[in-house]
Amino acid sequence: MKHCRYFFKVLFTMLLLHINLFAQDEVSSPQFTSLEELLNTQVSSAAKYLQHVHEVPASVSIITAEEIEQFGFQTLEEALMTVTGFYTSNDRNYSYLGVRGFSRPTDYNNRILLLIDGHIANENVFASALIGSELGLDMETVDRIEIVRGPGSCLYGTSAMFAVINIVTKSSPIINGIHFSGKMGSYGRKQAALLYGQQWNDNINMALSAQVEKIDGQDLYFKEYDNPDMNGGIAHHVDWDKNYGFYTQFGFHSLALYALFTSREKAIPTGSWKTNFNDPRATTLDERRYIGLAYKKEFDLNKQLSIKGFLDNYYFAAAYPFDDIAHDKVKGRWYSMDMNYIWDIYSNYRLEIGSEFYNHIKADYRYWDDESTYFNGNYPFKNFSFYMLNHIQVLKNLFINAGLRSDYYTQTGSAISPRGALIFNPTLSSTFKLIYGRAFRAPNLYEARYYEEDLQKVNPNLAPEKIKTFEFVYNQKITSNLLFKCSLYQNTMNGLIDLTLDSTDSLFFYKNINSVRARGLEIEARAIFPLQFSGFLSYSVGKANDLADNSKLVNSPSQLFNVGVSRRFFRSTTASLFTHYESERFTVYGSKTKAFFLTNVHLTYAPPAKPVSFSLSIKNLFNEDYALPGGYEHIQLGIPQKRRNYLFQLKYKFEL
Numbered sequence: 001m002k003h004c005r006y007f008f009k010v011l012f013t014m015l016l017l018h019i020n021l022f023a024q025d026e027v028s029s030p031q032f033t034s035l036e037e038l039l040n041t042q043v044s045s046a047a048k049y050l051q052h053v054h055e056v057p058a059s060v061s062i063i064t065a066e067e068i069e070q071f072g073f074q075t076l077e078e079a080l081m082t083v084t085g086f087y088t089s090n091d092r093n094y095s096y097l098g099v100r101g102f103s104r105p106t107d108y109n110n111r112i113l114l115l116i117d118g119h120i121a122n123e124n125v126f127a128s129a130l131i132g133s134e135l136g137l138d139m140e141t142v143d144r145i146e147i148v149r150g151p152g153s154c155l156y157g158t159s160a161m162f163a164v165i166n167i168v169t170k171s172s173p174i175i176n177g178i179h180f181s182g183k184m185g186s187y188g189r190k191q192a193a194l195l196y197g198q199q200w201n202d203n204i205n206m207a208l209s210a211q212v213e214k215i216d217g218q219d220l221y222f223k224e225y226d227n228p229d230m231n232g233g234i235a236h237h238v239d240w241d242k243n244y245g246f247y248t249q250f251g252f253h254s255l256a257l258y259a260l261f262t263s264r265e266k267a268i269p270t271g272s273w274k275t276n277f278n279d280p281r282a283t284t285l286d287e288r289r290y291i292g293l294a295y296k297k298e299f300d301l302n303k304q305l306s307i308k309g310f311l312d313n314y315y316f317a318a319a320y321p322f323d324d325i326a327h328d329k330v331k332g333r334w335y336s337m338d339m340n341y342i343w344d345i346y347s348n349y350r351l352e353i354g355s356e357f358y359n360h361i362k363a364d365y366r367y368w369d370d371e372s373t374y375f376n377g378n379y380p381f382k383n384f385s386f387y388m389l390n391h392i393q394v395l396k397n398l399f400i401n402a403g404l405r406s407d408y409y410t411q412t413g414s415a416i417s418p419r420g421a422l423i424f425n426p427t428l429s430s431t432f433k434l435i436y437g438r439a440f441r442a443p444n445l446y447e448a449r450y451y452e453e454d455l456q457k458v459n460p461n462l463a464p465e466k467i468k469t470f471e472f473v474y475n476q477k478i479t480s481n482l483l484f485k486c487s488l489y490q491n492t493m494n495g496l497i498d499l500t501l502d503s504t505d506s507l508f509f510y511k512n513i514n515s516v517r518a519r520g521l522e523i524e525a526r527a528i529f530p531l532q533f534s535g536f537l538s539y540s541v542g543k544a545n546d547l548a549d550n551s552k553l554v555n556s557p558s559q560l561f562n563v564g565v566s567r568r569f570f571r572s573t574t575a576s577l578f579t580h581y582e583s584e585r586f587t588v589y590g591s592k593t594k595a596f597f598l599t600n601v602h603l604t605y606a607p608p609a610k611p612v613s614f615s616l617s618i619k620n621l622f623n624e625d626y627a628l629p630g631g632y633e634h635i636q637l638g639i640p641q642k643r644r645n646y647l648f649q650l651k652y653k654f655e656l
Helices: 002-022 035-039 065-071 076-080 228-233 445-449
Strands: 060-064 086-090 095-099 113-116 142-149 163-169 177-185 189-201 204-215 241-252 255-267 283-299 303-321 325-346 349-368 373-378 381-395 398-409 413-427 430-441 465-479 482-502 507-529 533-546 559-569 573-582 596-605 612-619 645-654
Touching (some): 060 065, 065 573, 065 596, 076 142, 076 163
Parallel strands (some): 113 163
Antiparallel strands (some): 142 163, 177 189, 241 255, 255 283, 325 349, 349 373, 349 381, 413 430, 533 559, 559 573, 573 596, 612 645
């Protein structure tokens, strides 16, 4: 019956798309970027310099600012859900990203590398990448999101195992004024945001954004806690979220200054870690901030030098109400230097070399309650790296990309990360890529150093996780308005770090014990008809297994299906619809969450030549009741997700 229900929902959705697509009206101004412009978009996260998509030695997706506005994406998590082969989870505290069948419960996205304007946003204790409201960055700030699948350690080192995601913010000429926005929506959601950008001449410019948001949250029912002593399983007013953020970049000639400060405090409604259920004192706080200076200079038209220096901070605090309130706190502080040199030695040969140095002067973790301190340690460390990439044009339409990086960590030793790709363009409209790469993740501080007397101990032999990837990519521009993409991949992961029990002393410890293999197929079609219609369709099928017993990985859907369409009509109104289907996932307790079909609608009214616009988002249009896997810290078999909810937004823009 559930598949019949999905079928009728699909039929209804397709009817809406049909009406939207063939509505006859006059359009006064362009809205949709042409396919040619999209294909010529340059990305910087695959080689630390701008490359066209067909030159990148990886499978690449780009989410543009136009798509963010058309579909009403409010967080990075919402945007990434639309990417082929990607899926998300939310445990009512943090948002998690899965790629090609791999999403370890409660790994805090430490196998994904997140960048903001090319600077690594993962912190230095858990190596987490924040993608939900905890990121604290207003999506109105984003010019594009670059998604480079596969291993990226050849350029970036640790954590770049499954993908490198680069958030490129809007420059001052794109903003060109002041933008105000206000939002109100379900669950008592309120947000105010400011975006400012101005360029004084060719050499001086400034852009900044700021936002503050408060969400009251919703009352949630958990059947696992359904007894009179626990409020009948209802978590009342313990789902709230408060976050704010500030980001700026200032350009002066060849220099650029960057600064970020974000904060998010969240109540925990799930009773995780066996804390008292429905206790308002259960909270987490994440703060991320950095300041950095970048210098870029071109020499003789064939040489380019880039130097970056950043000072980063991360702060985390949590309260866990048991009989006493337990606390843990993290303080991370580090500075980094990054040098990158590009030399076009010949007309058909580009050499890129670089070096990085990180000094983690504070990597402090503390866990205590009113009676005892269970762990209190600061473990500073350093890492050095050197990398070299070669881009060779063998023939007019045949390219070889080969690179190697060496990393040394004072905590865990060295790692070598190679990458190679063969790129063939038989025609101007088609591209074949054959890709090989290896990547690693160094054990984070919690895994490598945390212990608790009579419960957990340290493993001095803990080694980095490693992944090896083979991939074949085919891109075909079928017409001037239609693009087809296909990828075949195999990921083999060794030395997966997991918590295990030592039978000799009955203590837990982290150990490299698992090997995983994932194989799959990804298909995507994208259409852009300027002044009329744009849309995409994607399907992913794959299998991720533990090689020890050939069992399917937890939190790993075997099928994903996305459809998105956007159409302008009545001169000033845009209607967009996104649908997402995914198959069931196994939980950490061996049960399955059900397959689900999610539909979101976004409507925008923007009168021509007016500074004001209005939009309405309806998420989970069909009020789907579904849950997603959590980690071992939850007793729930699945964490319920948001039912139907709405968001209304008002924007006002004016030029300076």
